[in-house]
Amino acid sequence: MKNNDTKLLDLFVKDNIISLDEAREIVEMVDKGGDIKNILEGKEVLDSEKMVEYRAKVAGMLYQNLIDKKIDNEILEIIPPKVAENYNIICFEQEGNIIKVGMVDPYNSKAVEAVNFLSQSKKVTPEYYLISEESFNNFFKQYRSLKDEVSSALDVDEEGSDDDLKGMSLAGDDELRSIQTGDDDMNAAPVAKIVSVIIRHAVEGKASDIHIEPLEQETRVRYRIDGVLKTSLTLPKRIHSSIVGRIKVLARLKIDETRIPQDGRIRLIVDKKKIDFRVSVMPLRGSEKIVMRILDLGKGIPTLEDLGYEHRALNIIEENIKKTYGLLLVTGPTGSGKSTTLASILSLLNKDQVNISTLEDPIEYNIKGVNQSQVKPVIGYTFSSGLRSLLRQDPDILMVGEIRDTETAELCIHAGLTGHFVISTLHTNNTIDAVPRLLDMKVEPYLLGSTLNTIIAQRLVRKICPKCIKKVKIPENFLERIEKELKDISDKILKERIETFTNKEGIKSLSFYVGEGCAHCGGTGYKGRTAIVEIIDVTNEIKQKIIDKDKFLEVKDVKDDQEFISMKQDGIIKAMQGKTSIEEVLRVIEN
Numbered sequence: 001m002k003n004n005d006t007k008l009l010d011l012f013v014k015d016n017i018i019s020l021d022e023a024r025e026i027v028e029m030v031d032k033g034g035d036i037k038n039i040l041e042g043k044e045v046l047d048s049e050k051m052v053e054y055r056a057k058v059a060g061m062l063y064q065n066l067i068d069k070k071i072d073n074e075i076l077e078i079i080p081p082k083v084a085e086n087y088n089i090i091c092f093e094q095e096g097n098i099i100k101v102g103m104v105d106p107y108n109s110k111a112v113e114a115v116n117f118l119s120q121s122k123k124v125t126p127e128y129y130l131i132s133e134e135s136f137n138n139f140f141k142q143y144r145s146l147k148d149e150v151s152s153a154l155d156v157d158e159e160g161s162d163d164d165l166k167g168m169s170l171a172g173d174d175e176l177r178s179i180q181t182g183d184d185d186m187n188a189a190p191v192a193k194i195v196s197v198i199i200r201h202a203v204e205g206k207a208s209d210i211h212i213e214p215l216e217q218e219t220r221v222r223y224r225i226d227g228v229l230k231t232s233l234t235l236p237k238r239i240h241s242s243i244v245g246r247i248k249v250l251a252r253l254k255i256d257e258t259r260i261p262q263d264g265r266i267r268l269i270v271d272k273k274k275i276d277f278r279v280s281v282m283p284l285r286g287s288e289k290i291v292m293r294i295l296d297l298g299k300g301i302p303t304l305e306d307l308g309y310e311h312r313a314l315n316i317i318e319e320n321i322k323k324t325y326g327l328l329l330v331t332g333p334t335g336s337g338k339s340t341t342l343a344s345i346l347s348l349l350n351k352d353q354v355n356i357s358t359l360e361d362p363i364e365y366n367i368k369g370v371n372q373s374q375v376k377p378v379i380g381y382t383f384s385s386g387l388r389s390l391l392r393q394d395p396d397i398l399m400v401g402e403i404r405d406t407e408t409a410e411l412c413i414h415a416g417l418t419g420h421f422v423i424s425t426l427h428t429n430n431t432i433d434a435v436p437r438l439l440d441m442k443v444e445p446y447l448l449g450s451t452l453n454t455i456i457a458q459r460l461v462r463k464i465c466p467k468c469i470k471k472v473k474i475p476e477n478f479l480e481r482i483e484k485e486l487k488d489i490s491d492k493i494l495k496e497r498i499e500t501f502t503n504k505e506g507i508k509s510l511s512f513y514v515g516e517g518c519a520h521c522g523g524t525g526y527k528g529r530t531a532i533v534e535i536i537d538v539t540n541e542i543k544q545k546i547i548d549k550d551k552f553l554e555v556k557d558v559k560d561d562q563e564f565i566s567m568k569q570d571g572i573i574k575a576m577q578g579k580t581s582i583e584e585v586l587r588v589i590e591n
């Protein structure tokens with residue numbers, strides 16, 4: 001057993017973190033060839049940061065926790081990325097001519113040599129701190145910017161394969177299209193590397209889409225993250241067609257076809273995760289634009305609570321899906337998270353005793369035990385033709401990706417009437433509009449009234465970053481508006497949902513929240529998204545109103561029947577809960 005390890009165990013015993021017996025046991029395990037780090041981790045002696053703090057004590061070093069720290073790029077770049085990567089060191093602060101350097105391995109003399117050398121040339125004095133691997137990785141990510149990686153790929157030209165591509169390879173088992181491109185090819189040309197880097201950064205940044213578009217002078221790469229498009233990179237225009245070509249090869253599209261739109265798919269393993277990319281190529285002004293939708297099939301299906309469903313909305317869904325027939329609709333524009341909500345509802349319904357079949361475009365989640373099918377309109381396999389076939393497959397529950405046309409609408413209603421529980425989506429702005437939309441599709445009011453069971457509408461708002469959230473007073477000019485918006489919700493419900501709520505007179509003493517921006521959220525103040533929701537429980541009274549009134553259903557009708565909360569009201573409540581900001585709610589609702 002190494003001297004330093006003995007010291008560490010001594011310290012633990014002294015500080016009552018482990019007993020003497022436990023220490024002896026650990027020594028025995030190490031002597032038998034065990035790795036002390038693994039053993040301590042296995043026994044969960046201390047959390048990882050505390051452990052690093054103790055290792056620093058043993059090594060006679062200072063310790064620093066950088067997990068929540070912000071570091072300016074200027075400071076970070078005092079040590080070049082290659083050096084940081086090779087030696088696991090990072091510069092995190094400068095005070096006058098002293099630079100503070102965090103290192104992961106306290107006994108790495110090569111690292112110290114490298115820093116000393118750098119310090120001499122920059123005329124600064126280094127001070128060393130032990131940091132955790134997590135601290136290091138946190139900032140190393142910041143370093144490894146998309147721009148740098150791509151420009152180094154552009155510089156490399158012929159040098160070829162590079163280590164940081166090893167995490168990415170093409171998937172072998174592929175029921176879609178297997179791509180017979182070897183790793184070598186993947187790594188060979190700089191364009192191939194650029195495409196890989198663009199894809200990897202998109203996946204790491206949890207983007208949902210990648211846009212690669214030709215502008216006048218350059219090629220622009222944008223990522224959609226948490227619903228917002230952001231330019232991530234501009235590339236020289238001269239490589240645009242090579243990038244398009246590369247992606248077409250991966251997606252098995254026709255390279256020489258540049259006049260008509262093409263769609264394809266790529267399946268890749270990125271950071272050990274199997275990810276599908278739905279590729280769409282569109283001819284534009286003598287060039288082509290590519291949009292890649294990222295479908296992470298391995299990601300778990302969130303629960304309705306995870307998605308932001310709470311209180312009444314959750315209760316209505318849980319009650320209504322117990323019914324064995326009828327139609328549940330999720331409405332909202334593209335990108336409002338409808339398919340995720342459907343997947344969450346399906347996983348609630350997913351039991352051994354029922355046969356669930358789906359028709360989707362595209363399949364976004366793998367749901368175990370559910371018969372999922374991808375429609376292919378090009379070969380005549382549409383929602384409506386698929387639905388006809390599915391009904392012959394003895395289903396209990398049907399999920400239809402979207403009701404877009406009269407035929408699909410009629411088939412869904414018919415299935416819902418004849419002992420199937422059907423869930424689907426509809427492209428309308430709110431719950432109320434779903435009824436006239438379906439009637440416009442020539443569905444009979446009495447059939448619709450009898451079948452409809454639940455109507456949901458939702459939007460996605462960005463969640464405030466938990467690391468930099470701050471309370472703010474409700475601005476004066478908002479107050480009147482907020483009071484008006486919440487007027488028709490009972491105090492009882494507001495009290496149940498907002499912890500600090502007492503009564504409506506007290507609204508001015510409540511708070512909103514903002515994210516100040518930090519390293520964790522890339523300075524945006526937001527991290528992840530949550531749904532704001534409205535829901536109509538289609539009770540017998542409402543069914544009757546749909547049938548009677550022929551065409552219209554009004555908020556008032558629903559209000560008379562149930563405690564209806566609109567999406568905007570739900571958003572304001574969530575802003576008061578600190579889940580999102582009021583600006584975000586208004587941005588999403590009023591657009």
Ligand SMILES: [Zn+2]
Binds near residue numbers: 523
């Ligand atoms: Zn933050």
